[in-house]
Amino acid sequence: MNDLRRALIGYADWLGYGHADRADAWLARLAINRPELELFRAEKSPPFPAYRPTVTAVNPAGGVSSGTLPAADAGEALQRARQDEWHAFNWLADSVPARAPGFLSGVPVVIKDLMKVAGAPLSGGSKAADPAVANSPAKADAKVVARLKAAGAAVIGLTNLHELAYGITSDNPHFGRVVNPVAIERMPGGSSGGSAAAIAAGIVRCAVGTDTAGSIRIPAACCGVVGFKPSYDAVPREGVMDLAPSLDHVGPLGKSVDDCAALFAAMLSLPEMPAWTLPNLSGLTIARLTGYFDQPLDKAVRDALEAALAALVTDGAKQIELAVEGMAAAAAIQFNTICAEATEVHGERLQHRGEQLGEDVRVRLEMGHFLPGHWYVKAQRMRSQLAERFDQLFTQADLLICPTLRTPPPLVGASQVEIDHRLYPLHTAVTQLTMPFNLTGLPAISVPWRACPEGYPLGLQIIGRRGADWQVLAAARRLEAVRG
Numbered sequence: 001m002n003d004l005r006r007a008l009i010g011y012a013d014w015l016g017y018g019h020a021d022r023a024d025a026w027l028a029r030l031a032i033n034r035p036e037l038e039l040f041r042a043e044k045s046p047p048f049p050a051y052r053p054t055v056t057a058v059n060p061a062g063g064v065s066s067g068t069l070p071a072a073d074a075g076e077a078l079q080r081a082r083q084d085e086w087h088a089f090n091w092l093a094d095s096v097p098a099r100a101p102g103f104l105s106g107v108p109v110v111i112k113d114l115m116k117v118a119g120a121p122l123s124g125g126s127k128a129a130d131p132a133v134a135n136s137p138a139k140a141d142a143k144v145v146a147r148l149k150a151a152g153a154a155v156i157g158l159t160n161l162h163e164l165a166y167g168i169t170s171d172n173p174h175f176g177r178v179v180n181p182v183a184i185e186r187m188p189g190g191s192s193g194g195s196a197a198a199i200a201a202g203i204v205r206c207a208v209g210t211d212t213a214g215s216i217r218i219p220a221a222c223c224g225v226v227g228f229k230p231s232y233d234a235v236p237r238e239g240v241m242d243l244a245p246s247l248d249h250v251g252p253l254g255k256s257v258d259d260c261a262a263l264f265a266a267m268l269s270l271p272e273m274p275a276w277t278l279p280n281l282s283g284l285t286i287a288r289l290t291g292y293f294d295q296p297l298d299k300a301v302r303d304a305l306e307a308a309l310a311a312l313v314t315d316g317a318k319q320i321e322l323a324v325e326g327m328a329a330a331a332a333i334q335f336n337t338i339c340a341e342a343t344e345v346h347g348e349r350l351q352h353r354g355e356q357l358g359e360d361v362r363v364r365l366e367m368g369h370f371l372p373g374h375w376y377v378k379a380q381r382m383r384s385q386l387a388e389r390f391d392q393l394f395t396q397a398d399l400l401i402c403p404t405l406r407t408p409p410p411l412v413g414a415s416q417v418e419i420d421h422r423l424y425p426l427h428t429a430v431t432q433l434t435m436p437f438n439l440t441g442l443p444a445i446s447v448p449w450r451a452c453p454e455g456y457p458l459g460l461q462i463i464g465r466r467g468a469d470w471q472v473l474a475a476a477r478r479l480e481a482v483r484g
């Protein structure tokens with residue numbers, strides 16, 4: 001161990017990083033990710049080309065339209081918001097327009113503080129901003145924000161997040177810990193925790209988040225709301241702060257699937273809501289993902305999945321079971337992708353203002369310096385192979401289903417999660433069922449099912465083929481309907 005410590009210090013000095021006092025933190029973090037590192041070192045590199053994210057056109061599914069999102073009173077939303085302290089917001093203004101043209105006319109929406117909103121500073125949930133731009137209001141909206149405003153949405157605030165979107169607890173050392181309104185002792189999930197909490201608290205019905213390993217779907221599941229990660233780059237990322245560009249997705253959160261669908265239509269810059277809903281699931285085949293996705297599961301989560309599947313079959317769906325080969329390597333692929341990309345994106349911030357970062361984010365960014373460059377290339381080859389395997393599933397099924405989390409929301413402050421008498425590091429346990437769909441770019445939505453016996457929220461994921469975003473939304477709406 002002492003030899004490794006000296007090697008890390010020497011490498012850091014060679015890089016010009018020179019923080020010898022950080023070596024113990026690096027060793028502790030490497031110990032957490034040792035399973036991924038050892039698996040990756042032993043895994044043979046597949047004969048596949050490097051993964052390149054594919055953008056597929058998103059077309060509305062057939063069906064009977066349910067109409068537009070019900071308009072809400074923005075002033076009332078602001079009044080409610082000021083009465084609730086969830087460490088979720090940085091407020092933009094004391095008033096917003098009551099009505100505006102478009103099918104989101106007057107609907108209050110909150111935006112994760114990771115994307116530009118004209119007139120507001122962009123923090124990314126961090127104090128380690130470039131001094132030249134710190135606290136400077138953005139001059140223009142991110143493209144997705146501009147599209148929401150064009151559809152009539154009233155942007156009333158920016159939501160708190162896990163710093164730089166690099167974590168899943170939303171325990172932010174600079175702006176406060178986001179509280180889960182429906183289960184205060186349980187974590188709200190992250191990194192889009194503030195967006196999910198604002199909806200769960202009844203402040204707004206609609207919010208915008210980002211998702212790199214589950215950062216929309218995890219907080220949605222923890223807070224009992226709906227969270228939709230569209231196909232990769234279906235929603236533009238211009239004006240959105242990157243974390244890991246080949247994994248990053250922008251998407252909506254909502255009180256219901258209808259809310260998410262309305263925001264998604266605006267994010268696509270559609271002139272009106274398309275006909276997207278389905279009267280039932282007759283003619284569709286839904287595959288329950290088994291193997292990696294089914295073992296282990298908390299009993300409450302397993303019971304919820306089985307009850308939901310029974311209800312979907314009653315609604316007309318055909319159910320089958322499918323397993324995905326090679327899923328044991330998914331966490332290692334994700335780790336070697338996100339670490340390399342995030343350290344490159346935030347390299348200047350880490351080099352010159354690292355001491356201003358929260359400890360958990362700082363050490364994760366530092367880890368990117370110690371991973372061999374050829375491991376990133378190998379990860380993309382393995383990722384390509386994994387994406388091909390998922391694509392093959394859709395020759396047998398229209399949609400896939402699995403839980404969002406293996407357990408109910410973990411306790412605040414937990415560093416490990418126990419599942420079926422085995423302990424897992426928190427981050428590994430929480431992202432295991434969501435991050436495969438960032439690696440593959442497939443559309444995935446988390447829908448709340450009935451709460452577990454202790455009253456905590458449970459979320460289930462529906463996943464579709466690349467570009468079948470509206471079909472995923474339509475199936476999720478049926479899941480809501482059969483939930484009762």
